[in-house]
Amino acid sequence: MNVTGRFAGTKAVVTGGTHGMGLAIVEALLDGGAEVLLTGRNEKTLEEARTALKGRPAHVVRSDAAAMADIAALAGTVQERLSRVDHLFVNHGIAEFAELAEVTEAVWDRHFTVNTKGSFFTVQALAPLLSDGGSIVFTTVVNDVVFPGLSAYSASKEAVRAFAHVLAAELLPRRIRVNSVAPGFIKTPTMGVAGLSEEERRAFERQGNETTPLRRNGTVEEVAAAALFLAADATFTTNVELAVDGGFAQGLPVPH
Template sequence: MNKPYAGKKAVITGGTIGMGLATAQALIEGGAEVLVTGRNPENLEAARRTLGPGAHVLASDAASLADIDALAVTARERFGRIDLLHINAGIATLEPFAQVTEAGYDRAFAINTKGPFFTVQRLAPLMPQGSAIVFTSSIADEGGMHGMSVYSGTKAALRSFASGFAAELVTRGIRVNVVSPGFIDTPTLGIADATAEERAEFIRVGDQITPMRRHGTAAEVARAVLFFAFEATFTTGARLTVDGGLGQKLTPAAA
């Protein structure tokens, strides 16, 4: 059986659900050993069942420096090195800017920007030449979307961090790239606190405005992550959209 990732060691933050979980599944099926993090106890337990013995599942708050330090210790003890660091943990809230609170603003930036920054800082020393860091951003990291000003700001900062890390780590042979998904079919659709009605509307709008007229799958995002991780060996500082053409301003014929 073909095992293209045999012997590889990967860490995925936010790897217990959605796109992170799909990436972990693909890695394990390909022979890799994976450490995934998450906060929700139910998702952590479900990930243990889904991923099986090839995965280490760790309860970890993406915004907590103490948890990030503990993650680095765990990765060092269990793996010794990291071939792929996939920064996937993040939150989104649909909220007009006039309704944004200081607490909500701080939470979004803590999880979506502070956590990723210090995770890379703490885990990069474990990464050898030829390894890769892949960030999950969003097509919202450029342009403007109603109700997503704070989220877009965090993802724009994340994309900028990735460019800076790419410059700082290139001499060590570590590549850093960004995957920016559009509307993706995941359990939360990326908005954990949305109501069922809001999610239904999100699905309707996404299918309507995406040129390919559908949502993407978590597996399609995972394939983009793995391309950057192991195939795109002469690429760093790049951004790949996985959005059905949405970010390309395509105008398809009417259905």
């Protein structure tokens, strides 16, 4: 089959790619002609992704970023199915509300195991398969504005931002660019936070509309466009975190 498009002939891996922002990245890559391997750990969203992407060059793989054995197995699966990776999107993550008195060791460890440890060792496992001149894009978060109740989540994502800087330097000899996309309020089925009731999700969305200078929540497609720009178009850009937040963390006034 003769595939055309801006990503024709390229191969990509998207962790946390079965729903929300990750799935939007996957769909944009496929629309551009890429072959994509995407991961998730929830059986429901895995099956939904398989159904939605049926007939397209997409490999839906169950892999838990909290499990080192799964990360090691993922490297073998990627090598078997893709042989190489041109663009790696490290998008998986969890977020749970818990204020100071409510944060347990288990809550703290869960965030750092999935968001931080899982991201770092995913890159370590897949780095040998990355093409020289390829790219890595992490999904972090707009951390310049404080969200009460998200200390563990914010800290774990800030750690990703920190080691992304180091990896950008370490991978320079291979011309692999390392960047991050930092979403603000983005409209997804969960609003990015696990365990919220429908009422809480609506309230969170309203908060985004009211506090974002552009006066709305972003879309998953807008995050995907920014991530793909960093991965493929920004060929002279590395070690950058690009905010996709409607001006939320940029010090702009909110129009009334």
